Amino acid sequence: MQAIPLDWPMRDHSRVIRCRPHEWHVQVMGQGPDVLLLHGAGASAHSFHRLAPLLAGYRVIMPDLPGQGFTRAGGMMRLGLDAMADDLATLCNDQGWRPVAIIGHSAGGAIALRMAEVLPNPPRAVVGLNAALGPFDGFAGWLFPRLAKAMSASPFVAAIVTRLVSNRNQVEMLLKGTGSVLDAEGVALYRRLVSDKRHIEGTLGMMAQWRLEPLIERLPQIMVPTLLIASDKDRAVPARVSREAAKRIPRAQYIEIAEYGHLLHEEAPHRVSEVILPFLAENSGGLSLVPDPA
Known part of the structure; x- marks a missing residue:
């Protein structure tokens, strides 16, 4: 396991869990029903860390997903x-976690819905934040997975990509390309991630194997109550993706928040x-700290 920096966000809540096939870095905080x-x-x-x-x-x-952040992938396949x-x-079964809800951002939103299908005790609610629930359009849909697969196959590519994208200007450009504007701390944290060759290898491997x-x-077969939250300035996953997906999920709600990009949260x-807390209180059986309207 790669050492977790002393100044990494929420480090006091970090733990390392060895659960085959991966060595997981997980952060756990708070008390009450489990939310993943x-x-x-x-x-x-x-x-x-702010949400x-x-x-x-x-x-x-x-x-941290396998191969990304500080989770060491036990198998690149x-x-x-x-x-x-x-x-x-x-991992949830091994640790005795029983998520009443799963909240996923972007690709994490797709994983959340898939987990609702495979968990022995399915969550009572799923929330997608600018969830990646649509394939790339047209030529990009054909090219990107093949490009990622070719790149991930070479042991030298991750090092090259790391050198290309890890300077501050490149990181700022990549983040702005999502439609989001982060403060200096947010930019610095992503720069530290993309400066790690293992993190780049894990990200490329995920892109190469992604089949949505x-x-x-x-x-249409997913019956878990689902809330899809999108933002109108998202350049990575346009709001229409969540809007259209919500129409196909029987128990889905759609909410759009204006003036923010892909990293809305x-x-x-x-x-x-x-937006999330009232939905969880209504669907997960958890505690609501949102005051009732007068």
């Missing part, structure tokens, strides 16, 4: 959607928590 938070591709659990403390009344469980969902379900189409086809954690 899943970050998107290229991020880590740190992306919830998690606002989810009072719940025990929030935030793993276990980085696709189905494999990650299965391995996270195994079977889940998209099954959306990092830019406006209070706005996000104000």
